[in-house]
Amino acid sequence: MLVLAAAQAPAQSPAPAKARSMQEILDASKASDWRTLDPDNTLYLDLAAGRVVIELAPDFAPEHVANLRTLAREGYWNGLSINRSQDNFVVQWGDAAEDEKARKPxxxxxxxxxxEFTSTSKNLSFHALPDRDGWAPQVGFAEGFPAGRDPANGATWIxxxxxxxGAGRDVAADSSNGTELYVVTGQSPRQLDRNMSMVGRVVQGMELLSVLPRGTGPLGFYEKPEQRMPIQAIRLASQVPAGERTRLEVLRTDTRLFDELVEARRNRRDDFYKRPAGHIDLCNVPLPVRVPKG
Incomplete structure (x- = not known):
């Protein structure tokens, strides 16, 4: 009877696999899960405190990026300055001269x-997030950039x-030439989406910008020349000798491993969290960067 009962007992289901942490996911990544920055699409903003690395987005703003490449190759920003640091908003640089005639050629x-507020390029592959967003019909990642998308017309934007x-502008939509660039250093101002030409994102060195003293003038502009942060140089990585480049890889956003990483942050299952959120905001998805192995 005991033997018969044992034979008829249902087999126990194996214990569910423990969800991996973000670090465990990254530790298990393969070389194919990462991509190397293109030197022709990478800007180095060199300050006395260090280097800020910016990945450009030609698929979103091709004419702006082309102009940025020209400005960088010709040394336009060298010797100019960071002129604005607005609390919980942006840092901005360019020519501080108010008189147009005094500005650098x-x-x-x-x-x-x-x-170039949106892109309708057919070459953009879009990797959607599972959660709803208040600012766009759909959000996810396109070419590694956090992006919104309107499936009705195919428009995509950073x-x-x-x-x-982003590229600063005046009131007119087409009043930007790419010389005045800003970086978001505060809580994501998504109301600006589809209102600005977005040219890329910082992949390393945000700490050099976020700690800058806040400007006391309107919109956070510095009121005195000595308050401005001098720019040593802004160059394309391709202009810099290979041995002096910052070697970086960024995690691809179109893989199963990235999907697992998103879920690990969307539903935190470590001992500290007692209730998983079941949701993640686009701007809270981590975008890991690493120094290549070897």
């Missing part, structure tokens, strides 16, 4: 560019997440 760069880089 643009060289061969274009003086006028079209507004979201104003922490570290996003």
């Amino acid at each position: 643009l060289g061969t760069a274009k003086t006028k560019l079209p507004a 979201a104003h997440c922490y570290g996003a880089v």
Whole structure:
């Protein structure tokens, strides 16, 4: 009877696999889960305190990025300054001269560019997040950038997440030439989405910008020249000798491993969290960066 009962007892289901932490996921990543920054699409903003590395986004703002490459190759920003640090908002740099005649010449760069608020490029692959968003019909990642998307017309745009880089403009939509760039250093101002030409994101060195003293003038502009942060140089990585480049890889956002990482942050299952959120905001998804092995 005991033998018969044992034979008829249902087999026990194996214990569910323990969810991996973000670090465990990254530790298990393969070389194919990472991508190397393109030197022609990478800007180095060199300050006395160190280097800020910016990945450019030509698929979203091709004319702006082309102009940025020209400005960098011709040394336009070298010797200019960071002129604005607005609390919980942005840091901005460019020519501080208010008189147009006193401003630095643009060289061969274009003086006028079209507004590039969204992209309808067929080459953009979009990797959607599972949760709803208040600012876009759909959100996810396109070419490694946090982005919004409207499936009805195919328009895609870079979201104003922490570290996003945009081109400053005046009231007119097409009043940007790329010389005035800003970086989001505060809580994501998503109301600016589809209102600015977004040119990239900071992948390393945000701490050098976020700690800058806040400007006391309107919109956080520095009121005195000595308050401004001098820019040593802004160059394309391809302009810099290979031995002096900052070697970085960024995690691809179109893989199963990245999906697992998103879920690990969306539903935290470590001992500290007593109730998983079941939701993640686009701008709270981590975008890991590492120094290549070897």
